[in-house]
Amino acid sequence: MTSTLDTTTEFWRAPALPYVESRRACHSRACYKAHSHPTFSIGAVDLGSSYFTGAAGGPVLIQAGTVVFVPSVCVHSCNPLPNTAWSYQMLHLDAAWLQALRQESGIGQRKDVTLTRDASVYARFCQLNVFLFCAASVYEKEAALIAFIGDCGSDDQETITTSEQATFACGRLQPVLERLQYDGIAMGSLAELAKVAGMSRYQLIRAFRASTGMTPHVYQLNLRINQARVWLRSGEEMADIAYRLGFADQSHFQRVFKAYAGVTPGLYRS
Secondary structure, X not given: OEEEEOOOEEEEEOOOOOOEEEEEEEEEOOOOOOEOOOEEEEEEEEEOEEEEEOOOOOOEEEEXXXXXXXXXXXXXXXXXXXOOOEEEEEEEEEHHHHHHHHHHHOOOOOOOOEEXXXXXXXXXXXXXXXXXXXXXXHHHHHHHHHXXXXXXXXXXXXXXOOHHHHOOOOHHHHHHHHHHHHOOOOOOOHXXXXXXXXXXXXXXXXXXXXXXXXXXXXXXHHHHHHHHHHHHHOOOOHHHHHHHOOOOOHHHHHHHHHHHHOOOHHHHHO
């Protein structure tokens, strides 16, 4: 198992538990572009305040002690207030693994972004994350993770998006989304994607914004960065990743990755 550290951020991963990744950031000023993950994400604010963007009614202020549950593919960002730093924790769970666990446990699926300010939920999340970073066995960590998910499965939580904002649109846009999910590395031009959808380029841009919160170009960049995360975790070289993903050079890849992930690819991989 590995962890990476700079002055603000550290990651925890374990090869035996490939469906979970944890992140802790202390006194961070890093900001993110709007993005989405293929994973289900749970975040907690430890110190300071942040605005969660992606909610149906506009940005939501979240403060220390708040825990936010974000379904996979939900476009969002969470950045500190201007000229301030904040501390937070993030847990990313493989969506298929989580769905299977919930079905096994009889827990309903979350389709909306929800948050809770319940002090006991925040405390349990902090305890889980501390345990993940400690020297306990992976079997103990897996048990702690499953127990936390089960304990939080029926909490009464505030919904801050509707399922319409958190899921992809159907209809004519669906073939484009399926094509990009299948081959997101190859950047398709606006004209090519519009042809697949049977729309004008203008209609395609509007449809993308309505259903994903992104333009087609940004959506494809986000897919590339998510793929880069996978390859970085497997130990592939950054120069090779930059080339395979079609970036102009390694520096270009590093700039885009940091804009979406909040850390450099080197720190993320270490």
